[in-house]
Amino acid sequence: xxQGEEDPQALSIQEGENATMNCSYKTSINNLQWYRQNSxxxxxxxxxxxxxxxxxxxxxxxxxxxxxxxxxxxxxxxxRAADTASYFCATxxxxxxxxxxxxxxxxxxxx
Amino acid sequence: ExxxxxxxxxxxxxxxxxxxxxxxxISNHLxxxxxxxxxxxxVEFLVSFYNNEISEKSEIFxxxxxxxxxxxxxxxxxxxxxxxxxxxxYFCASRTGHYGYTFGSGTRLxxx
Numbered sequence: 001x002x003q004g005e006e007d008p009q010a011l012s013i014q015e016g017e018n019a020t021m022n023c024s025y026k027t028s029i030n031n032l033q034w035y036r037q038n039s040x041x042x043x044x045x046x047x048x049x050x051x052x053x054x055x056x057x058x059x060x061x062x063x064x065x066x067x068x069x070x071x072x073x074x075x076x077x078x079x080r081a082a083d084t085a086s087y088f089c090a091t092x093x094x095x096x097x098x099x100x101x102x103x104x105x106x107x108x109x110x111x
Numbered sequence: 112e113x114x115x116x117x118x119x120x121x122x123x124x125x126x127x128x129x130x131x132x133x134x135x136x137i138s139n140h141l142x143x144x145x146x147x148x149x150x151x152x153x154v155e156f157l158v159s160f161y162n163n164e165i166s167e168k169s170e171i172f173x174x175x176x177x178x179x180x181x182x183x184x185x186x187x188x189x190x191x192x193x194x195x196x197x198x199x200x201y202f203c204a205s206r207t208g209h210y211g212y213t214f215g216s217g218t219r220l221x222x223x
Contacts, residue, residue, distance in 0.1 A: 045213070088153070090212075092212075097161070097166055098156050098167060099156070100156060101146075101153050104153055
C-alpha cells in the first residue's frame with residue numbers, strides 16, 4: 001500500500017505551543033500534500049512539497065520531507081484555538097494518478 | 112480563486128433509492144476524481160476520470176457506482192441503489208498536471 005500513515009492519531013496541546021504531526025508512506029512519490037479538515041467540513045489544501053524539496057514554509061506552517069525515510073512532518077508554530085482540526089497527509093505516488101490519504105491526526109488546541 | 116463546486120451540500124435518501132451527486136470541476140482541469148469519507152475515518156479514493164473515461168477505480172467503486180461527464184462542465188457520481196453503508200461525505204476533486212488538486216466542499220450523503 002502506498003498509503004500515508006500519520007502519527008499521532010490525536011494531539012492535544014495548549015495554545016501558543018507548537019504542534020508536530022508526522023506522516024510515513026511506502027512508495028516513491030511525485031509530491032506530498034497536507035490538508036486540513038474542520039469537523040464535518042471540506043478539505044482545505046495547506047501545502048505541497050515536491051519530491052526534490054526537503055523543506056517548505058507557508059506562514060506558521062513548516063513541512064519537511066525525507067524521501068530516504070519516506071516520511072514527512074507538518075509543524076504548526078504558535079498554535080491557535082482556530083487550528084483545531086484534523087490534518088491529513090496525502091501522497092501523489094509515481095505512476096499513480098490519484099492522491100492517497102493517511103488516517104489523519106486530530107489536533108486540539110486548548111485555550 | 113477557481114473552485115470546485117459540489118451540489119447538494121447535504122442529501123438524505125431512502126435505502127434503495129438512486130442518488131446523483133454533482134460536481135463542477137475547474138474549467139481547464141483535465142483529471143477528475145471522487146473520494147469518500149465515512150464519518151470519523153480517512154478519505155478514500157473512489158474513481159478517477161480522464162479523457163472521458165474512467166482511468167482508475169477502487170474496490171469500493173462497484174457496479175452500484177457510475178460516473179459521467181455529461182456536458183463538458185459537470186461531473187456526476189451516481190449510486191444506483193443506496194445502502195446504509197453508503198452514508199458518507201463525498202468529495203469531488205479536479206487537477207491539471209501533477210500538481211494542484213482542488214477539492215470541493217463535499218456532499219454529505221445520509222442513507223436512511
